[in-house]
Amino acid sequence: MCRRRQWMRGGSGSEEDSGVAAYAGLQPREWLTSAGEALEGFTRHHAPSQAELFLAAxxxxxxxxxxxTGRSIVNQGETMDAMARVSWDARQGMLTAPVGETGALPLLLERTARQATSGRASPLPELPAQSDSPSVSSPPPLQPERAARRMKHFIETAVPPGSVVQAALLTQVSTWRALVRASGARRARTEWREELFVRCETPRGAVVDAVAFPETAADDTVIIPLRHRLAEAVAALTGPAESLDRDLPLVLRPAVAxxxxxxxxxxxxxxxxxxxxxxxxxxxxxxxxxxxxxVDDPNHPTGTRRVSMDDEGLSTDTLSLVDAGVLRGFLHASDTASRLGAxxxxxxxxxxxxxxxxxAVNPFLVPGxxxxxxxxxxxxVARVxxxxxxxxxxxxxxxxxxxEVRDxxxxxxxAPVELELPVLETxxxxxxxxxxxxxxxxxxxxGTxxxxxxxLLSGAQGGQAAR
Known part of the structure; x- marks a missing residue:
């Protein structure tokens, strides 16, 4: 059973998060221990060639x-899920289910075995040796009061004159994920994400933009660039406009690119x-x-995420995908790496x-x-x-x-123009x-x-933006 808690209220205030480490009464350490015990019991009776449990809270x-109304609505909730993956030489099974107690993990493994079908499974990736034990700490608690303060600051300071905010949404997501193998290997990680999305109406269509708040960033270092982009969009989409000169080079500012x-x-x-x-x-x-x-850099200081390992327990090191025009490789899960021999x-x-x-985690085109x-x-400068x-x-x-820029x-x-751009050729x-x-x-x-x-506009459609 998946236990969820959710409540709603109006106004700029909110309910306080309890900050307890447990999810629905379960501690991360209990999850890891119970997952190991469930796998040990399962492999003792079924002898699979490989078995693992992936836990997500x-x-x-x-x-x-x-x-x-000028008011806000707050929703909070939590979910707990587990995925079992087991295989033998000629059968494999995979099953996901919400869980609400540690006793559900042995049952999930048994159900996965019963539903296993013919077919050889891709081998699970080898995990590098790890000297220290995996993190069992709970991810940071939600912070509704900070969310309310940041939303208020955005509405009061970042909405440009001449535009109407149709919607603004600030989300906080705090996760704990763990991988437990029948071999005894364990990996766990936490992740925190806080993002603000906004939709503004202009005379020539709506503009949607968003920012991510790194954990240590001051509000203004994040909101001021958003304010600038919104003001640029409103200025570009308000007032008299003419058709473009198709013979001119094309410069795409980051919000459009x-x-x-x-x-x-x-x-x-x-x-x-x-x-x-x-x-x-x-x-x-x-x-x-x-x-x-x-490049994909999980530790980029202005990126939207901070992730130390992927969901297969492997380290997410900085990855070069294209280097000075040369294709160096692709983003891989174990399945695609196996298929391409990479x-x-x-x-x-x-x-x-x-x-x-x-x-990718924080992929970006390297600036000049x-x-x-x-x-x-x-x-x-403004994408409708x-x-x-x-x-x-x-x-x-x-x-x-x-x-149009000259000198x-x-x-x-x-006026807004429609571009249809084949990615590789462009x-x-x-x-x-x-x-x-x-x-x-x-x-x-x-990032770009x-x-x-x-x-590039010989085939572009000019005039009013598509609605």
Missing amino acids: ERRLSFEYDAG APLAAGLIWLLRGDVAAATPALARAVGRKLFPSVLSV PLNGRGFRTSMSPPTPE ETAVLPAHYTEL ETFTTMPRPGTVTLVAGGW GRRVRRI FRALRGVGTDLTFFPTAEGC PTLVFPP
């Missing part, structure tokens, strides 16, 4: 601002590469201009307790040392909200507005990168600086 808070960067990270996943043999064979070749380098790199994560799939811009160009940014795999669709001056406002045409690296929770946590391209 999560606390979540959402602080939602209602623009109509972010979905395109996310599309590139998607191409660099091991499962995408496994389904695209030509891409998989390109490792070691120069696919892009020398100005493009791509080394593991600690990027196997479970989404909704599914089997591990490749996922100096910003080199053409004399005249189209500068797109659309239903999806990748309607077809490998192609990113954007609706964005901005300015460093914005000379006229450009990045092969990249001419330059800026120095203004920015990470975006709205783009899978990707300003990107400079040649005229």
Whole structure:
């Protein structure tokens, strides 16, 4: 049984989190001990070739601002889930279930064995030796009062004149995840994430943006850049506008470039590469201009996450994916690494307790040392909200507005234009990168600086932005 607790109230106040270490009465240390005992008992009677339990406990808070009433609604809850994976030479089984007591773990293993089907399982990745015991401390408690203060500060200081906040949502997510093997190996980690999302209405469509709050960051160091981007968007999407000059180079500021960067990270996943043999064979070749380098750094100081290991128990070290245009490799879970014969790199994560799939942590396009811009160009600074940014795999669709710039001056406002950009071909045409690296929770946590391209708009649709 999954135990959840949730409550709601209006106003800027909130219920205080108890701060207790247990999830639904269970301590992390008890979870690890019980998981080890459950696996020991299971393997004694069933003798599988491999068996493991993956445990996940999560606390979540959402602080939602209602623009109509000026009040906020707070929701808090917690979930506890476990995934069992067992296999023999000719059978394998995998099953996920919510749990509310340690006695559920032996039952989960038994159910997994009964539902095992024919087929050889991928071998579990070898875990490196670990001298110290895994962390059994509880993740940080939720902080609703801090959420309320940050939301109030944002509404009072960061909403630009001329725009209407349709929605603002601040979330806190505190997780504890652990992997326990029948061999006795154990790995555990905690993670804290706090993010603020906002949707503002302008005369030419809605703008959606977000920021992540690192644990030690002051509010203004995070909110001031968001304030600047929102003000830029409102200025670009308000007032008289003209059609663009399709012969000008194209400069995408980070807020517009972010979905395109996310599309590139998607191409660099091991499962995408496994389904695209030509891409998989390109490792070691120069696919892009020398100005493009791509790195995934779990410890980047302005990234959206801090993760020391993946959900397969492997260390998440800094990973170079593209180096000066040369494709160095892909993001891998153990399954995709095995399929492509590539080394593991600690990027196997479970989404909704599914089997591990490749996922980046803090991926970013490496900024340049100096910003080199053409004399005249189209500068797109504001992305108008659309239903999806990748309607077809490998192609990113954007609706964005901005300015025509000549000799460093914005000379006229450009009406929102729709761009349909094939990711691989677009990045092969990249001419330059800026120095203004920015990470975006709205783009899978990707970071990007300003990107400079040649005229790419021969097939673009001008005029009003899609709604």
